[in-house]
Amino acid sequence: MSVFKSHIDAMSAYKPPLDGRDPHKHLLLDFNERTQPVADVVRQALIDYINSGRLQMYPAYGDITDKIAGYAGVAADQVMITNGSDQGIDLVIRAACREGDEAIIPGPSFAMYKQVALVENLTIIEPQYSREKGFPLAETLAAINDKTRLITVSNPNNPSGTLVSRDDIVTIAKAAPEAVILVDECYFEYASVTVADLVGLYPNLVVTRTFSKTWGIPSLRLGYIIAAAENVRALLNVRGPYDINQLAIVAIRAALDNLDTVESYVDEVMQVSKPMLEAFLDAKGIDYWPSGGNYLWSFPANPLEINAGLLDAGILVRPKADSGGRMGLRITLGDKLQTERLLGVLDGLI
Numbered sequence: 393m394s395v396f397k398s399h400i401d402a403m404s405a406y407k408p409p410l411d412g413r414d415p416h417k418h419l420l421l422d423f424n425e426r427t428q429p430v431a432d433v434v435r436q437a438l439i440d441y442i443n444s445g446r447l448q449m450y451p452a453y454g455d456i457t458d459k460i461a462g463y464a465g466v467a468a469d470q471v472m473i474t475n476g477s478d479q480g481i482d483l484v485i486r487a488a489c490r491e492g493d494e495a496i497i498p499g500p501s502f503a504m505y506k507q508v509a510l511v512e513n514l515t516i517i518e519p520q521y522s523r524e525k526g527f528p529l530a531e532t533l534a535a536i537n538d539k540t541r542l543i544t545v546s547n548p549n550n551p552s553g554t555l556v557s558r559d560d561i562v563t564i565a566k567a568a569p570e571a572v573i574l575v576d577e578c579y580f581e582y583a584s585v586t587v588a589d590l591v592g593l594y595p596n597l598v599v600t601r602t603f604s605k606t607w608g609i610p611s612l613r614l615g616y617i618i619a620a621a622e623n624v625r626a627l628l629n630v631r632g633p634y635d636i637n638q639l640a641i642v643a644i645r646a647a648l649d650n651l652d653t654v655e656s657y658v659d660e661v662m663q664v665s666k667p668m669l670e671a672f673l674d675a676k677g678i679d680y681w682p683s684g685g686n687y688l689w690s691f692p693a694n695p696l697e698i699n700a701g702l703l704d705a706g707i708l709v710r711p712k713a714d715s716g717g718r719m720g721l722r723i724t725l726g727d728k729l730q731t732e733r734l735l736g737v738l739d740g741l742i
């Protein structure tokens with residue numbers, strides 16, 4: 393037994409399979425990251441900052457919140473930066489929920505929601521996504537009661553890629569006015585679907601976003617929350633003053649000044665690579681879930697053999713089972729050349 397709370401002692405750590413990943417040895421299609429290095433302007437900004445002799449200072453964030461708000465099309469007082477969206481998820485759940493509250497976390501979904509809910513000792517209700525119906529809207533609405541303090545909407549969902557419409561999110565927000573509706577827009581740039589413009593109208597909507605997936609800096613950790621100004625003021629009471637790494641701010645300042653480097657990558661992934669992989673899977677008769685993100689959850693007959701074959705060829709993807717226990721492979725989409733390499737190897741394996 394540890395010295396900590398017994399329910400925390402009984403939990404398991406959230407440990408994604410990161411060991412041995414090496415971009416110089418592998419094509420990394422397993423974590424939905426950007427598959428190309430960051431743009432030269434971003435790298436140069438980081439080098440310049442390191443050479444400027446300021447590493448011994450505490451971080452100072454300047455006008456980065458205004459810049460991000462401008463990018464997101466919301467007011468600056470509706471934005472708070474976080475140490476990745478994982479911290480945003482953590483802060484929102486900690487600030488909203490008390491022990492014994494109920495959290496509706498449709499699954500399967502991103503592991504962090506349940507992890508934090510378990511730390512807070514919440515009762516978790518987990519309606520299931522399905523390939524046919526997508527987001528379990530009816531089950532989510534039916535599960536709402538006066539103990540519900542949190543409902544998560546991963547939009548698009550990880551691993552399934554399922555998108556939830558703005559109308560459905562508003563329906564949930566209206567049905568549970570006492571709960572926080574945590575809308576995780578981690579893959580916003582790929583999906584182009586948002587409720588960021590609605591946070592003033594529905595103050596129980598709280599959006600989390602990240603610079604990890606499109607912008608190529610998951611290693612530096614920068615995300616942001618978009619919420620009604622009064623919610624941001626409250627969350628600032630919980631976040632530490634130095635939680636975000638200065639280098640992340642330097643990188644994103646440069647990236648926001650050079651948006652074309654992000655937009656051209658997103659276009660290639662979504663307009664070229666994704667249709668290529670979908671057409672390949674269609675031709676082979678392999679089922680996959682419709683996805684709004686930079687990844688496809690596919691269900692070949694022999695997923696583990698294919699996973700092993702891809703690994704032998706230096707390509708990493710992520711095995712993920714559906715709620716019925718059927719194993720699938722979640723495959724991140726990269727650029728056109730990387731997708732051609734993937735399809736060449738897959739063709740030999742299937």
Ligand SMILES: Cc1ncc(COP(=O)(O)O)c(C=O)c1O
Binds near residue numbers: 475502546614
């Ligand atoms: C749906 C979803 N939300 C949040 C995250 C975490 O992102 P970050 O690197 O910003 O903490 C991930 C990462 O895989 C994700 O898939």
